[in-house]
Amino acid sequence: xxxxxxxxxxxxxxxxxxxxxxxxxxxxxxxxxxxxxxxxxxxxxxxxxxxxxxxxxxxxxxxxxxxxxxxxxxxxxxxxxxxxxxxxxxxxxxxxxxxxxxxxxxxxxxxxxxxxxxxxxxxxxxxxxxxxxxxxxxxxxxxxxxxxxxxxx
Numbered sequence: 001x002x003x004x005x006x007x008x009x010x011x012x013x014x015x016x017x018x019x020x021x022x023x024x025x026x027x028x029x030x031x032x033x034x035x036x037x038x039x040x041x042x043x044x045x046x047x048x049x050x051x052x053x054x055x056x057x058x059x060x061x062x063x064x065x066x067x068x069x070x071x072x073x074x075x076x077x078x079x080x081x082x083x084x085x086x087x088x089x090x091x092x093x094x095x096x097x098x099x100x101x102x103x104x105x106x107x108x109x110x111x112x113x114x115x116x117x118x119x120x121x122x123x124x125x126x127x128x129x130x131x132x133x134x135x136x137x138x139x140x141x142x143x144x145x146x147x148x149x150x151x152x153x
Contacts, residue, residue, distance in 0.1 A: 002036055002037055002038050002039045003037075003038045003039070003125075004038070004039045004040075004041065004123055004125040005038060005039070005040055005041070005125055005126055005127070005128050006040075006041050006042060006043075006116050006119045006120040006123065006125060006126070006127040006128070007029070007040050007041075007042055007046075007087065007127075007128045007129075008042065008046070008049070008113070008116045008127065008128070008129045008130075008131065009042075009046055009049035009050040009052075009053055010053075010129055010130035010131040010150075011026050011029065011128055011129060011130050011150055012026075012046070012050050012082060012085070012087070013050060013053040013054070013057075013130075014026035014027070014130060014150075015027060015030055015078075015081070015085070016054065016070070016074070016075075016077070016078035016081065017053075017057055017069060017070065019069060020130075021130075021151070022130060022150050022151050025150055025151070025153050026130065026150060028153075029128070029150075029153065030085060033085070033086045033087070034085075034086055036086075039086075039088065040085075040086060040087045040088065041087065041088045041089075041090055041119060041123060041125075042087050042088070042089055042090070042116070042119070043089070043090055043092055043096070043115040043116060043118075043119050044089055044090065044091055044092040045092065045112055045115055046087065046089060047082055047083070047089070049112065050078070050082050051079055051082075054070065054075040054078045054079065055075065057069040057070040057075065058070050058071070058072055058075045090119055090122075092115070096115065096118045096119065096122065097115075099114075099118040099121070099122075100114040100115045100117070100118040101114070103117055103118060106139075106141070107138060107139055107141070107142045108137075108139070109134070109138075109142075113131070113134055116129070117143070117146060117147070120146045120147075121143075121146065126146060126147070126148045127146055127147050127148070128148050128149075128150055128153070129147060129148075129149065129150065130149070130150040130151070132149045132151065134147060135147055135149065
């Protein structure tokens with residue numbers, strides 16, 4: 001039986017953006033999923049968030065003097081690629097929305113981020129993220145034991 005993880009778009013973005021830290025770690029994680037050594041899950045928001053990250057890398061939020069990190073063709077490859085990776089997308093239920101909203105308010109975190117935490121709680125597994133600020137500035141009561149930074153894998 002394989003180990004189960006919830007991953008967020010910050011991890012998956014590294015599969016397509018070679019200029020970030022911990023790309024090799026993220027790609028090894030994907031390879032393990034493809035070999036059925038681990039099972040990856042994400043909430044339904046995952047493809048939307050990943051596509052947003054790819055769009056930003058193409059320069060949608062880049063000033064006129066900076067070069068985009070990705071060409072449109074590369075981002076399109078990423079869009080098609082994300083639907084081909086072994087990540088089980090979980091439907092967003094009213095119960096998960098309530099849990100994520102409660103977490104967002106209680107822990108002063110973004111609702112989108114808390115959808116990953118809510119899913120990790122539901123599946124009784126860890127949420128892997130490359131966004132280490134999720135753990136920074138968290139109240140003592142934040143369930144940090146559910147979150148593992150990609151950098152620590």
